[in-house]
Amino acid sequence: MTDVPAVRIRNFCIIAHIDHGKSTLADRLLQATGTVEDRQMKEQFLDNMDLERERGITIKLQAARMNYTAKDGQQYVLNLIDTPGHVDFSYEVSRSLVACEGALLVVDASQGVEAQTLANVYLALESNLEIIPVLNKIDLPGSEPERVIGEIEEIIGLDCSGAILASAKEGIGINEILEAVVERIPPPPNTINERLRALIFDSYYDSYRGVIVYFRVMDGTVKKGDRIHLMASGKEFEIDELGVLSPTQKQVDELHAGEVGYLGAAIKAVADARVGDTITLSKAKAESPLPGYAEANPMVFCGMFPIDADQFEDLREALEKLELNDAALHYEPETSSAMGFGFRCGFLGLLHMEIVQERLEREYNLDLIITAPSVVYKVITLKGEELYIDNPSRLPSPNDRERIEEPYVQVEMITPETYVGSLMELSQNRRGIFKDMKYLTQGRTTLTYELPLAEVVTDFFDQMKSRSRGYASMEYHIIGYRENPLVKLDIMINGDPVDSLAMIVHRDKAYNVGRAMAEKLKELIPRHQFKVPIQASIGSKVIASEHIPALRKDVLAKCYGGDISRKKKLLQKQAKGKKRMKSVGTVDVPQEAFMAVLRLDQN
Numbered sequence: 001m002t003d004v005p006a007v008r009i010r011n012f013c014i015i016a017h018i019d020h021g022k023s024t025l026a027d028r029l030l031q032a033t034g035t036v037e038d039r040q041m042k043e044q045f046l047d048n049m050d051l052e053r054e055r056g057i058t059i060k061l062q063a064a065r066m067n068y069t070a071k072d073g074q075q076y077v078l079n080l081i082d083t084p085g086h087v088d089f090s091y092e093v094s095r096s097l098v099a100c101e102g103a104l105l106v107v108d109a110s111q112g113v114e115a116q117t118l119a120n121v122y123l124a125l126e127s128n129l130e131i132i133p134v135l136n137k138i139d140l141p142g143s144e145p146e147r148v149i150g151e152i153e154e155i156i157g158l159d160c161s162g163a164i165l166a167s168a169k170e171g172i173g174i175n176e177i178l179e180a181v182v183e184r185i186p187p188p189p190n191t192i193n194e195r196l197r198a199l200i201f202d203s204y205y206d207s208y209r210g211v212i213v214y215f216r217v218m219d220g221t222v223k224k225g226d227r228i229h230l231m232a233s234g235k236e237f238e239i240d241e242l243g244v245l246s247p248t249q250k251q252v253d254e255l256h257a258g259e260v261g262y263l264g265a266a267i268k269a270v271a272d273a274r275v276g277d278t279i280t281l282s283k284a285k286a287e288s289p290l291p292g293y294a295e296a297n298p299m300v301f302c303g304m305f306p307i308d309a310d311q312f313e314d315l316r317e318a319l320e321k322l323e324l325n326d327a328a329l330h331y332e333p334e335t336s337s338a339m340g341f342g343f344r345c346g347f348l349g350l351l352h353m354e355i356v357q358e359r360l361e362r363e364y365n366l367d368l369i370i371t372a373p374s375v376v377y378k379v380i381t382l383k384g385e386e387l388y389i390d391n392p393s394r395l396p397s398p399n400d401r402e403r404i405e406e407p408y409v410q411v412e413m414i415t416p417e418t419y420v421g422s423l424m425e426l427s428q429n430r431r432g433i434f435k436d437m438k439y440l441t442q443g444r445t446t447l448t449y450e451l452p453l454a455e456v457v458t459d460f461f462d463q464m465k466s467r468s469r470g471y472a473s474m475e476y477h478i479i480g481y482r483e484n485p486l487v488k489l490d491i492m493i494n495g496d497p498v499d500s501l502a503m504i505v506h507r508d509k510a511y512n513v514g515r516a517m518a519e520k521l522k523e524l525i526p527r528h529q530f531k532v533p534i535q536a537s538i539g540s541k542v543i544a545s546e547h548i549p550a551l552r553k554d555v556l557a558k559c560y561g562g563d564i565s566r567k568k569k570l571l572q573k574q575a576k577g578k579k580r581m582k583s584v585g586t587v588d589v590p591q592e593a594f595m596a597v598l599r600l601d602q603n
């Protein structure tokens with residue numbers, strides 16, 4: 001699009017905590033600039049995945065190009081790049097920020113700064129973005145923009161003298177925001193004469209066109225028909241489609257430094273063109289890639305097993321398809337003595353895991369048993385080998401290992417003061433190390449802890465929410481591996497060890513966890529015709545045992561006389577209940593039992 005000089009381009013994103021109004025504001029900007037006609041305005045244009053819409057969260061980032069005539073009479077091109085709002089995707093956030101020169105920091109004026117806002121603002125400041133604070137929802141009677149401005153200045157140290165008061169819902173402040181984008185956000189540097197370097201900030205798989213890549217041209221020019229080279233993956237492709245997002249895809253012949261667009265080049269899987277990779281030209285390669293590329297490594301693993309063994313191949317096909325569109329999803333076949341054939345799958349975090357599970361069940365109609373999430377442990381063996389163990393049942397025996405290390409995260413929580421005690425207690429119970437506490441305005445506090453990731457991936461988030469009645473927010477990032485006295489806890493049902501229930505726990509917590517686990521399983525596993533013993537053990541030492549008493553009567557005995565339809569109904573009801581069961585030896589174990597560790601009463 002040769003007609004736009006770089007000086008009249010503005011690339012920006014919106015940083016906001018979940019529910020503070022990012023999508024609503026994006027919609028208003030698209031409407032105000034006439035990019036989307038009011039009548040075709042689908043609510044929340046940018047969040048177009050069904051799952052996202054249902055959950056009300058933004059997972060995939062996208063972009064929109066708007067034409068705007070500013071007060072100075074000049075035509076500007078404003079590229080809005082959407083950022084995902086969840087910690088699991090913080091790497092993608094950081095890449096989309098690098099593609100911008102500025103950011104709108106949207107804070108709900110009736111709430112205040114939240115942990116997620118903080119994490120993203122710090123990322124934006126690190127990338128030297130110009131930040132424009134926007135106080136949203138000023139139409140609400142409870143809004144207190146002045147207080148929240150004070151909070152932003154105090155916590156983030158950001159000058160808020162130019163903060164804009166807005167209501168995305170009522171359309172207040174929208175023109176001021178557009179003017180501020182033009183006036184305050186710097187144009188992209190004019191590096192059109194340099195060799196092509198374009199940053200991939202998103203991609204998705206299209207079954208007809210292959211992978212569609214979203215990128216920002218940082219230097220040089222890219223044209224339709226160019227042969228491109230991806231500097232991290234080393235792959236080469238020919239561009240057969242090039243365009244801009246206005247916000248639907250519109251083809252163009254070329255894009256220059258500073259512009260944002262998409263391309264299609266018969267790329268087979270998103271893993272070949274990953275977020276963060278640099279696109280250059282095959283015939284005139286740039287000397288070095290853009291900085292900051294990192295592979296998004298899975299941090300959380302779980303086992304997925306089809307309830308019906310015949311669905312194993314279907315599950316494999318479904319995972320293969322999902323992988324085309326999700327470079328961060330990992331999986332490999334796993335055989336479990338208790339569960340049969342399935343897959344060990346790796347995810348960026350818990351939300352990512354839930355999304356994949358839901359898609360497998362919903363879009364591919366699979367009935368799965370999913371085992372409790374595990375982190376990746378580092379084991380140093382006596383022979384000096386370094387092993388990464390993502391499946392507790394594979395932990396080398398104590399005789400072979402020198403030490404175990406586990407991943408730690410720094411967790412930042414923001415909470416009303418009333419709940420500080422309760423959240424500190426939760427963090428201590430989860431082996432947290434207190435780092436810092438700061439008072440904010442209006443009785444709000446930030447708490448910083450270092451915690452083992454394993455303690456966070458269980459139900460930490462839910463606990464934090466319930467202990468703070470939903471008011472606290474949190475963010476975490478990985479800070480590295482640390483050694484701890486960890487042991488493997490085995491669970492035996494009816495005398496057989498169930499590998500899928502094995503877990504790695506801290507020595508000091510092993511007894512409590514073992515006892516709580518045995519009690520929980522007793523509650524969750526239905527009664528059988530025979531007595532079912534449940535035991536928890538460390539090595540050969542049994543540390544807790546329970547048993548499920550045998551059923552005394554046949555269920556059908558309850559049916560009076562020979563009423564066939566009632567009998568059928570009862571059997572159907574039972575069959576339904578069985579749907580989510582896996583036979584472990586002769587015992588039927590329900591799905592909930594494999595997640596029992598997430599619901600232990602040990603908080």
Ligand SMILES: Nc1nc2c(ncn2[C@@H]2O[C@H](COP(=O)(O)OP(=O)(O)OP(=O)(O)O)[C@@H](O)[C@H]2O)c(=O)[nH]1
Pocket residue numbers: 016017018019020021022023024025047056057058085136137138139140166167168169170
């Ligand atoms: N009263 C009022 N409500 C608003 C305003 N802006 C957004 N909302 C409402 O706040 C809720 C969240 O808005 P969204 O735009 O979906 O928030 P979001 O930040 O995009 O949320 P995620 O996509 O989950 O990150 C919705 O119910 C909106 O209708 C506003 O200015 N005033």
